Amino acid sequence: MLTLTEIQNRAFMAIGPARIAALSLLVLMNKEHSEKAQVARQLSIDRVTAAHDMLGTKLPEMLKASNHNLPAMLEQQRQACFEALSPLIEVLKDPGKAQSPDFSDHCLYHLEPLVSSFLKEMTEHLMESQKELEVERQADMLKAIANAEVVGKNIQLIAFNASIEAARIGDLGKGFTVIASEIRDLSGKTQKFLDNISGLLRT
The missing domain is CATH 1.20.120 (Four Helix Bundle (Hemerythrin (Met), subunit A))
Incomplete structure (x- = not known):
């Protein structure tokens, strides 16, 4: 178009x-x-x-x-x-x-x-x-990024809670602890990526 x-x-x-x-x-x-x-x-x-x-x-x-x-x-x-x-x-x-x-x-x-x-x-x-x-369009993009940031923070919180629960289980939860940690790291990287985009749109 x-x-x-x-x-x-x-x-x-x-x-x-x-x-x-x-x-x-x-x-x-x-x-x-x-x-x-x-x-x-x-x-x-x-x-x-x-x-x-x-x-x-x-x-x-x-x-x-x-x-x-x-x-x-x-x-x-x-x-x-x-x-x-x-x-x-x-x-x-x-x-x-x-x-x-x-x-x-x-x-x-x-x-x-x-x-x-x-x-x-x-x-x-x-x-x-x-x-x-x-x-x-810029306002809509900023709004979408803000919504994605909220989702990212929720994922980090869920991953953190999952690692706590896995620790309680002991040896049986070690594999799940690793997965939860990876999810938390990816969520953090995504958050930084969204922050960068948001900053570019605001300049």
Whole structure:
């Protein structure tokens, strides 16, 4: 499962280039037919398509797999960005639409600020959410270690009592005394191991 930071990075890398790609398409569509222009045009097409896919399906799927939901306002921004990229997908099917003044205004004054705002808000939200998850995970680990420490102390006490009982039996209890001693030593080593982990988590 991806962390929220990894999701943020993947989404940013897929969506961010679409802003420049949109402007490139605006300039390149039906303007130049050189090999260099065709390569640049295809790169822009690939970037717009990748951003559209990320906003439409991949980002929601990654978030769902990580059991995370965007806040309502940020989810609305995601949908708005997806819808704002849809006219570009239509232009890829019909390049003639790129000549429309409405398309130019859409790329320059609607799409770019919308996507930029979403990327900023998404990055801040996912990074902060990941920090909160790490704090919660650390607290859970410390709690688990504390529980293990209690169990370890109980094992030491049981082993100590077992060695006392074995001593009372005499020669018949010698073998059991050795086993109880080994259990007590292992429990002590485990206790030190847990203490070390606990110290690392608290620093």
